[in-house]
Amino acid sequence: MPYASSGFVIKHDLENEYALVDLGNAPDVSLEEQLKGWGISLENISLVALTHLHSDHAPPAGIRTITESADCPILLSQTGWEHQGDERVVEMKSLLEKSGRMELLDSAGEMECGNWSVSWRPLTHAVTGQPVFGGNTAFRINTVIVSGDGPIWELFTEDNKPFFIQLREIRSGPWL
Numbered sequence: 001m002p003y004a005s006s007g008f009v010i011k012h013d014l015e016n017e018y019a020l021v022d023l024g025n026a027p028d029v030s031l032e033e034q035l036k037g038w039g040i041s042l043e044n045i046s047l048v049a050l051t052h053l054h055s056d057h058a059p060p061a062g063i064r065t066i067t068e069s070a071d072c073p074i075l076l077s078q079t080g081w082e083h084q085g086d087e088r089v090v091e092m093k094s095l096l097e098k099s100g101r102m103e104l105l106d107s108a109g110e111m112e113c114g115n116w117s118v119s120w121r122p123l124t125h126a127v128t129g130q131p132v133f134g135g136n137t138a139f140r141i142n143t144v145i146v147s148g149d150g151p152i153w154e155l156f157t158e159d160n161k162p163f164f165i166q167l168r169e170i171r172s173g174p175w176l
């Protein structure tokens with residue numbers, strides 16, 4: 001379910017848990033209020049995945065909320081991390097680092113994270129004015145694919161077949 005621009009909430013099918021992909025960008029409504037509107041409290045957030053650190057996807061206020069109030073792993077690609085550098089990002093980076101819960105990812109991979117099955121792939125995005133492959137990350141979290149920014153067609157390559165094949169396997173698994 002989308003909860004604001006540039007952010008999504010994914011409900012786990014079996015557990016009372018939610019994953020966030022990006023943190024939305026609603027200037028007058030806090031992340032906590034947005035979630036409350038869906039009947040979700042921060043305690044039920046068990047995973048956060050950031051596609052990249054542009055402030056419409058990872059606004060400082062949302063990062064502050066997540067790092068201070070939620071108790072969950074925060075996933076972000078190493079490339080996305082390295083290719084950000086404006087002033088607002090410096091503040092966000094320090095909050096993320098201090099949280100001790102950030103996990104920097106290789107550009108592509110997969111992992112089990114608590115009750116979540118997570119896979120990710122790089123997409124091109126202009127993060128500091130220049131297009132960078134891996135500047136944005138597409139995530140597959142259980143059965144949902146969210147790409148953030150970046151051309152989704154870049155996912156449809158031979159190398160990325162497992163990304164979709166695994167999705168089919170998961171869909172026929174315990175989630176349905």
Ligand SMILES: [Zn+2]
Nearest residue numbers: 052054125149
């Ligand atoms: Zn962006």
